[in-house]
Amino acid sequence: MRRYRISYFIGQALQGIWRNGVMSFASIAVLMSCLVVLGAFTLLIVNINTNLENLDEVNKIIVFLDYDLTEEQIVDIERQIKKIDEAKTIKRITADEALRKLAQRAGENASLYDDYYKDNPLSDSFEITYDDAKDLTTIEFELQGIEGVRKYRDQRYIVNLISDIKNGVLFVFLWFLAILFIVSVFIIINTIKLSVYSRKSEISIMRYVGATGWFISLPFILEGAIIGLFASIIAYFVEEYLYKSFVGSLGISIEIITLIPFSELAGGILAVFIIIGVTTGIMGSSISLSKYTKK
Amino acid sequence: MIDFIHVVKTYPNGTVALNDITLHIDDGEFVFVVGASGAGKTTLMKLILREEKVTSGKIIVDDIDITKLSYFRVPHYRRNLGVVFQDFRLFPKKTVYENVAFAMQVVGTPQKLIKRRVPALLKTVNLSEKSKCFPNELSGGEQQRVALARALANNPSIIIADEPTGNIDPKMSLEIMNLLIKINKLGKTVIVVTHEKSLVDYYQQRVISLDHGTIVDDRVGGMYE
Numbered sequence: 001m002r003r004y005r006i007s008y009f010i011g012q013a014l015q016g017i018w019r020n021g022v023m024s025f026a027s028i029a030v031l032m033s034c035l036v037v038l039g040a041f042t043l044l045i046v047n048i049n050t051n052l053e054n055l056d057e058v059n060k061i062i063v064f065l066d067y068d069l070t071e072e073q074i075v076d077i078e079r080q081i082k083k084i085d086e087a088k089t090i091k092r093i094t095a096d097e098a099l100r101k102l103a104q105r106a107g108e109n110a111s112l113y114d115d116y117y118k119d120n121p122l123s124d125s126f127e128i129t130y131d132d133a134k135d136l137t138t139i140e141f142e143l144q145g146i147e148g149v150r151k152y153r154d155q156r157y158i159v160n161l162i163s164d165i166k167n168g169v170l171f172v173f174l175w176f177l178a179i180l181f182i183v184s185v186f187i188i189i190n191t192i193k194l195s196v197y198s199r200k201s202e203i204s205i206m207r208y209v210g211a212t213g214w215f216i217s218l219p220f221i222l223e224g225a226i227i228g229l230f231a232s233i234i235a236y237f238v239e240e241y242l243y244k245s246f247v248g249s250l251g252i253s254i255e256i257i258t259l260i261p262f263s264e265l266a267g268g269i270l271a272v273f274i275i276i277g278v279t280t281g282i283m284g285s286s287i288s289l290s291k292y293t294k295k
Numbered sequence: 296m297i298d299f300i301h302v303v304k305t306y307p308n309g310t311v312a313l314n315d316i317t318l319h320i321d322d323g324e325f326v327f328v329v330g331a332s333g334a335g336k337t338t339l340m341k342l343i344l345r346e347e348k349v350t351s352g353k354i355i356v357d358d359i360d361i362t363k364l365s366y367f368r369v370p371h372y373r374r375n376l377g378v379v380f381q382d383f384r385l386f387p388k389k390t391v392y393e394n395v396a397f398a399m400q401v402v403g404t405p406q407k408l409i410k411r412r413v414p415a416l417l418k419t420v421n422l423s424e425k426s427k428c429f430p431n432e433l434s435g436g437e438q439q440r441v442a443l444a445r446a447l448a449n450n451p452s453i454i455i456a457d458e459p460t461g462n463i464d465p466k467m468s469l470e471i472m473n474l475l476i477k478i479n480k481l482g483k484t485v486i487v488v489t490h491e492k493s494l495v496d497y498y499q500q501r502v503i504s505l506d507h508g509t510i511v512d513d514r515v516g517g518m519y520e
Contacts, residue, residue, distance in 0.1 A: 008400070205384055208344065209449060210374035211401035213367070 012219035013226055016195040023191040028231045030187050031280060034180040035235035035273050036242070041173045042272075043243055046265065048166045051258055052159055061139060061154040063126040069148050074124055077148050081126060084142045086135035091127040095120045123150065181280065188227060188284025192220050196288065221285045228281025232273035239269060296322050297343065297453070297484070302352035304338050304508075312338035314508040316352070320486065322452070325479040327495045328488045330505035336488045339505070340457055343486070344376060345369050357452065374402055377446030377483075381458035383438040385430040391417065391441050392426040398448035416444040420474060436467025443474055453484045460491055468494060 017024045065077060074092070081090050093101075099120055103113040130139060136154055143149050196203065206216050243262050250259070297320040304313040313335045320326055328336050341347040342354055345361050354361050357375060364372055385394050392413055399409045417423045420440040430438050439459060446454055456475060460468035472487075472494055479485040489495065495502055504512035 201384060202386065205386075205397075206401050207346075207370075208373060208376075208378045209398040209401055209445070210370045210372075210376075212370040215401055215403075 009218045009222055013222035016192075016199070016219060016223040017226060019198055020191055020194045023187070023194055024227060027184070027188045027191045027227045027281075027284075028234065030180075031184040031228060031231035031277060032235040032238065034177070034184050034280075035232055035277060036238050037173075037180060038177055038276070039235065039239040039269055039273065040242065041169075041177065042269070043239075043260075043265065045166065045170065047258075047260055048162060050260055052162055052166075059130050059133065059136075059155070061128045061130070061136065061143075061152055063128060063143060063152045064150045065124045065126075066148050066150050067123045069124070073148055077146055078126065080146050081128065081143075084128075084139055086130050086138045086142075087128045088131055089127075089129045093125045093127060095122040095124050098122045098125060184280055185284045185287070188224055188281055189288040191227065192224055192285045192288040195223055196220060217285075217289050220289055221282055224281035224283075224285030225278045226281070227284075228277035228279070229274065231281075232270075232277030235277070236266075236270045236273050239273075240266070296320065296355070296357060297486075298353070298355040299339075299342075300353040300355070302342065302354060303350045304335075304342060304347065305350045311508050313342070316508075316510060318503060318510060318513065320484060322484055323479070323482050325476065325485045325498075325500045326487070327498075327500055327502045328486060328505065329490060329495055329502055331490065333507070334505040335508040336490075336505055337457065338508075340455055340486070340488050343453075343455060344378065345372060374449050375451050375453060377449070377451040377454040379439065379442045379446050379454065379456040379459045381461035383430070383435075383442045383462070385438055385441055385445075387430050390427050390429055391422060391433070394430070394441055395444045395448055398445045402449055404449075412448070413444075416447055419447070419477075420444045434467065435463035436470055439463055439467070439471050440474065443471070443478070447478065451483070453486070454478055456485070456487045456489075458489055459487065460489065460494060465493075472498060 063081070065074060069077075078090065078092060081087060096117070099113060099116055099122055102122075103110040106112060128139060130136065133156075136156070140152065140154070143152050203216055240262055247259050247262075297318075299316045299318045302313055302316040303311070305311050316335075316339070328339060330336050338347065342349060343356065343361075345364060349362050352362070356372070359372060361372060386397065389397060395413045395416055396409050399412065404412075414423065414426070417426055420443050422437060422440055422444065425433060425437065430441070433441065439462075443454075443459075446456075454475070459471050459475070463471065468491070475485050475487060476498070499516045501515045502512065503510060
């Protein structure tokens, strides 16, 4: 029965990290940066998706009326809209209400809108909600036949716009990430190479006395894994700090957007970081070892 | 038992290190392999250790055709060989005891057995008193004795010594050679690669002489010519 002490392998791995401090630090730093970028990108996508889902859930269409309509004409339009079976709820928003909403969104700059109350440039509008996205086409068709309707805007437009932006960002980030990961792997390969080189004579003795390939390799594999683990843990805390700072800096200026609290995603992010970090470390070690330990 | 059957070794740069070597070494034999630099001594040793692969021919060690040995089987094969180098190759930061024990640890020998066997090995090479010393506190001869103890650690049947007296003074050289003879008498096959004429002539063992990759002489009780 062969018995090996795991403490021996971990000890050797930590020794390797310590011996090649600068390279180990560089590996951790690059891999950490890579993970932070990955995390930032993931958080961005998750937040975009959540907000898109929220928009979808609203199933809302805004109908803008002509500017010079009388109250009777507006009431008549409302009556016509109510006849549309697919319209679930109808809410009138007067031009003044719309202006007040705009001013509210401006926060500290709300006073900039004060002058417009005398001569409001906005028109009255209706907010129509519906149950199913399929109803939208019918509602739009009916609206086209109502006199006094200037234009209407459904949320699909925003959803499509954000989706397009998301796909564009996704494409750029994926390339960026791929390059960063390749750089990380190369730096880890070099770190482990240095570590293997500094223990060259030890390895040759191990080979001569009959140590198996895995016995020789395991400390180096662990070295890569520990580098990956350190990088992922540091990346997690950096990510948390950056995300919280970002959310804090946005404040109320984007209250229409829902930002997911970091705590909700923390477990998943840490797990993904550790899996990717450790796998990248092990991959780097394995590549650099294949040349040195096979003899 | 070691058999070389029409072994040829050519390195990638075209150098023919061994050319059609056929030889047989019996269990328990003591053999000197001699020759000038570039004669092929080191290559012969590397082939037995399976550090290099033959270009053609066969090498059989203890009924195993090592030319067909898979990469995964090589470590297990090497456990039957003990190697001693000219430069000792000891770990400077490990004590004498730890250096010997290390050879057993890497093959997964239980700690209990290591604790029992290492003192016995150190006794065999007359180093019981120095078990807690570090290599830099030892003379060249003593360091080589530690290397010998390490070579014996996993109880191999074959000991290969590559210029074992190359880095030590003549008096110590005799001591090392006497130890190798003693080990041989314990039933181990001992192969000593050397170019030290005086030692070869003094011990009157089997001598295989190599020159430019071929065996030019092979006789028991031979001399370094």
